[in-house]
Amino acid sequence: MNKIKTLIYTLTTPRHLTPRDGIHFWQEKVLLNLLLVSVVLGFITWVPSVALSIREKLWIVAVADTLFFCIILGLFLKPDISYTFRAMSISVISYCLGMILILTLGPFGAGPVWLFFVPILTGVLLGSRSASWALVINGVTIAGIGILIQLNLTDLLSQFNVKAWHLSTHNSGEKWVVICLNFMLLNILATLSVTTILNGLHSSLQNLAISDKKHRQIFENILDVYFETTLDGIILEVSPSVNQVSGYSQKELKGQSLDTIYHLSDKRKKIVERLIATGHIHDHEICLPHKGGQIQTFSVNAKLIRDETKNQERIIGILRDITDQKAMVKKEKDLEERLNRSRKMEALGLLAGGVAHDLNNVLSGIVTYPELLLMDLPKESPMADSLGIIQSSGLRAAKIVQDLLTLSRRGVITRKVVDLNEIVEQFLRTPEYEKILSFHPHVSVETNLSAGFPFLKGSAVHLQKTIMNLISNAAEAQPDGGTIRISTANRHLDKPVRGYERVHPGDYVVLSVKDLGTGIDPEDINRIFEPFFTKKVMGRSGTGLGMAVVWGTVQDHNAYIDVVSQKDSGTRFDLYFPATNDKIESPPDGTHREALMGNKEMILIVDDVAGQRQIAKSLLERLGYQAVSVASGEAAIQYLESNQADLLLLDMIMDPGIDGLETFRRIRQFKPDQKAIIASGFSQSDQVQKTLALGAGQYIKKPYTIEKIGLAVQKELARV
The missing domain is CATH 3.40.50.2300 (Response regulator)
Structure with a gap:
């Protein structure tokens, strides 16, 4: 039994179509079912029908039945013949059989049933338009038969050995068998056609429901945002995930303009123009505001959809939140830049340390011998001033060497407890500070030394030099005059400072130097701590080692530095030094x-x-x-x-x-x-x-x- 079912299924399943082809698959399947049933049951009907036709000498009927059966058998055995030809052949055969039966057995036999079946069969196999034509033909046929009856022209059929309908009771038993067999055949064919279509439709709907459920689950659970919009920016569809990435719900956005969340209409127009020109965009980055106010970065992949007439219909696409990804890339880039900068500083530090060692040996004679000579010369000696100049020049050179040592991370000699407030105040009384102001007479300095606990361990010399470099930079940044604000404060850190992966939690003394000057160019802000990188006036501001010294001092004091700068709005340097509870040592008495x-x-x-x-x-x-x-x-x-x-x-x-x-x-x-x-x-x-x-x-x-x-x-x- 299973083998028979398998054989029937094989014979009635289209070879080149699948259920995914929709109605075409099921029409082909109905046709194959009809041909198989017609071959099997048609043969059973054909035998008595031909026998009866021969007994009554209805040769036309016998020949027609035989011819039609052979055609149906040929159509079944030759499935490679075009579907349209086979379907039309079935409809034509059905019509011809109906007409023959009406003409031979009268309008009350199986003929009208066949004619009734023709539009149904044609509609199932060829569609509603062909079914309409079949109905028209049926109407014309019925009208024609009515005319024959009205004009008593049915006797004309006798010359074809067809008896008048009212005399057709001869061989009534056999005729009844033929009529019943035809009726059952048509009944089976009509039922099979309709049920096949209905079963196929039911199966397709089930598959469609499964597919729809699957796609609905994907649509509702997708992490990215699926969207459909009109060309003028009206949101037709959007996935629920939009709420997670934007704060807006589906209900808030569907039917609304994209301007609701994308305020840059000019950029949106350019994206649409690009879509129209190329048909798609890939990995295009845009910035959208979250409902809460923060700006997020998204990657857009979109495609232009056209209708059957190739007209532009709508835009579909995927929106992916890459804010965290961009932040991670930036973080990795910053880490790489910091690593490269550290390597560069280390290499330069090694070079600077070696140069400083050799220079210190050379400078010993320049610094020491003038001092020894001055001890032996009277104060009024004409050589005293020259020797003093030589010695002061050597000491200035020694200070530059000290900068190189700071750069090489070998500059902090001793670590003593110092008062940062006092160090700032001491520097503001030094000749170096007066010299800076002499070059910038329109710059004023304000202080707010509010750190209540300003104690840290370090080198007062290097801290003062750091303050000097920061003030010098701030003055240079305000060529037309301005204000430099120096402040100290206490702060507890438990989160990383900008530019650092982590910090040691604890209490810090913060030194801030702020100006309202030209600011630092974004492309330069990562280079300001490099040795010899300077945009200041050479000869006034030093050798280009100032900020490198600041960086080295910060590193040597296990401190952190944060730079905040905006073009034409000024710059602020915040230096975080670890606070200490140790007591300050009493300064030694003056040495004679x-x-x-x-x-x-x-x-x-x-x-x-x-x-x-x-x-x-x-x-x-x-x-x-x-x-x-x-x-x-x-x-x-x-x-x-x-x-x-x-x-x-x-x-x-x-x-x-x-x-x-x-x-x-x-x-x-x-x-x-x-x-x-x-x-x-x-x-x-x-x-x-x-x-x-x-x-x-x-x-x-x-x-x-x-x-x-x-x-x-x-x-x-x-x-x-």
Whole structure:
């Protein structure tokens, strides 16, 4: 039984169509069903019909029945013949059979039933237009038969061996069988046609409902926003997800203009023009305001839809919220820029540190010898002024070197508890501050030092230099005059400062320097901390290291910096320094040169540069010490193996041979109580820290001065 069902299904299923083809599939299926049933049941009807026709010598009927059966069989066996031809053939055969039966058996037999069936069959197979023509033909046929009856012309049929209808009771039993068989055949065909269409329609509707449910679920749960609009911007459809990304509901937007959420009508017109020109847009970015007010970034993919006549009908598309994605990309870009900047600063710092070391060695002679010469010259000597100029020039050069050391992250020598309010006030009393104002006489400075707890650990020198650079920048940004506002405040941080991934939560002292000047160009704001990047007036404002020094100082103090700037509206620098609860140390009393004098203590100078050894030896001997110098760490070890020294003045970097750290380590092995002070053209490096940890007591930075070296030697000799 299953094999028979499978065979029937195969024979009545279109080969080149699927249910997705809609009505065409079901029309083809109805036609195949009709042909199969007509072949099977038609054969059963054909046998008695032909037999009866032969007995009554109705040769036309016998020939017609046979011909029609063969045609139907051929149409069934040749499914490759066009559908239209096969469908029209079925309708024509049905009509011809109806006419033959009417003419032979009268209007009360199976003929009218066949004619009744023709429009139904034609409508099912060929559509309503063809069915209308079939009805017209039926109407004409019925009218024609009526005319024959009215004019008593039915006797004319007798010449074709067709008896008059009123005499057609001959062989009534056989005729009844033929009539019944035809009726049942037509009944089955009509029922099969209608039920096939209805079943197909039901199946299609079920599939449509399933598909609609699936698409409705997608439509209602899609994360992106699906939309349809007219060309003039009226919203026809929008998915519920619009509420999540915009704050507006479907009800608020459907039927409304896009201007409700997209206020830039000119840009919208350009998008529509582009759509009309190309038919689609991909990944076009637009900014839309959320109902709550914040601006969000969206990516639009849209397509222009045309109707059957190729006229522009509507626009459909997808709107995707990429605000977070853009923020993430910007964040990654910022991180990459910061990493590159850090690498660049590190590389420049290494370069600057090396240059600073060599320059400090060179500057030692320029700074120290004029001081020694001035000690021997009377104040009225004509050479005094020249030597003073040489020395002050050397000290200024030493300050530039100090900037390089700050840039190299080796600039903070000591960390003491300082009062930021006091540091600001002290700077405002310095010659450097007066010099800045002299270049900018129309600039005024206002202070609001409201930090109630302004204490931090750091270097007062570097903090003052940072304040100087920030004020200088602010003055330069206001060439026509203006106001610089300097303020301090206390703030607790528990969220990252702009430009930083994270900060250490805690209390901070904030230094703010604000101007109302020209602002910083957006393309320059990420470069302002680069060494030698400057747009200020060279010769007045320095070497281009100012902001690099600020950056280095901030890093050395474990602080954070935030820059807020708008074109022509000014700039504000906020520096966040970690606050401390430690107490401020009392400042030392003023030092006089007589108080620095020694008592013939022996000091061993260890330095690989002959000029540095000579400078140190001259300074120490002038201060009343005995001094011996050697050129290497190995020579120092050899000297101390057979001699005594109250103190070592030990250079950290010596080449070739062992460095200061290794020298002191070896000396400590056989002289564990040996005292030492460290000298270097660098500031506190790792080597310095390790040497101090071994027991060295003081660190001084080249170039030497009498006060600097005298204080360090005195303090170390006095240490127990």
